[in-house]
Amino acid sequence: MEGVVTSVYNSWRDVEFSDLQKTLESVACELTANHEKNDISRNNLVNQTKEFRKSAPEDVRKSSSTVIKCYQAEFDALQKRFKYAEDAYLSLYKRLIELPDPSFALGELHSLQKRADKATEFEFESRKFKETCDELKAKVQELKSHERENKRLQKRLDELTTSLNSQIQLNTSRIVDEYQRKLESREQELAVFRVEAEEKLSNFESKNLAISKALEMAQSELFRLKTEVNTAETGRSSELELLMDDLEKSNVSFY
Numbered sequence: 001m002e003g004v005v006t007s008v009y010n011s012w013r014d015v016e017f018s019d020l021q022k023t024l025e026s027v028a029c030e031l032t033a034n035h036e037k038n039d040i041s042r043n044n045l046v047n048q049t050k051e052f053r054k055s056a057p058e059d060v061r062k063s064s065s066t067v068i069k070c071y072q073a074e075f076d077a078l079q080k081r082f083k084y085a086e087d088a089y090l091s092l093y094k095r096l097i098e099l100p101d102p103s104f105a106l107g108e109l110h111s112l113q114k115r116a117d118k119a120t121e122f123e124f125e126s127r128k129f130k131e132t133c134d135e136l137k138a139k140v141q142e143l144k145s146h147e148r149e150n151k152r153l154q155k156r157l158d159e160l161t162t163s164l165n166s167q168i169q170l171n172t173s174r175i176v177d178e179y180q181r182k183l184e185s186r187e188q189e190l191a192v193f194r195v196e197a198e199e200k201l202s203n204f205e206s207k208n209l210a211i212s213k214a215l216e217m218a219q220s221e222l223f224r225l226k227t228e229v230n231t232a233e234t235g236r237s238s239e240l241e242l243l244m245d246d247l248e249k250s251n252v253s254f255y
Contacts, residue, residue: 024093031086085214126168
């Protein structure tokens with residue numbers, strides 16, 4: 001049992017739960033900051049789109065309207081997926097950040113286990129002492145020829161035996177019962193906590209992995225869309241400049 005308690009205690013101590021909570025908090029803060037940056041980027045994109053619609057010729061606006069709407073729809077969908085992933089991560093973060101560090105409870109249980117082991121050692125020493133007393137009894141029987149000495153030894157042996165038995169019964173029963181109750185209670189609490197913690201940690205790791213992948217895909221897709229929009233706008237601007245040059249040449253030829 002001591003090996004199990006020590007192993008669990010060392011495992012949770014190596015996890016450094018407080019550092020894990022700090023890491024989760026850092027990621028949550030970074031998500032919040034990125035959320036604000038995304039809002040600013042979205043507003044800039046909306047403003048640029050409005051400016052393009054105002055300044056571009058009607059035929060250019062008509063030809064690019066469908067493409068821009070598709071980009072806007074896909075951008076909005078990516079924003080929703082990103083918001084869902086962010087909310088899911090923050091929900092898990094809020095649940096884990098409020099959990100107490102189990103290493104303290106495990107440390108206390110580890111200490112109780114050591115005390116219980118000491119009580120067991122005390123019981124073993126008491127048995128050895130009792131065996132010594134039994135050997136003394138045997139020697140007393142061999143010294144029957146020396147009646148006076150025998151009586152003295154017998155009386156002393158009885159006193160030691162009575163005192164020892166009383167002390168053993170009192171101390172051993174009290175110590176063993178007390179630590180047994182505490183140990184059983186701690187073991188039950190530890191078993192429940194360990195199962196819950198393992199389930200929560202497993203769920204968190206799975207969801208965190210899925211969320212991280214979803215965030216990476218969303219950010220990559222967002223970057224791709226921004227690049228395509230910028231490329232499309234550059235192409236439209238070049239096309240508009242060519243049209244203006246042709247118009248100017250036509251006017252010159254006309255005159």
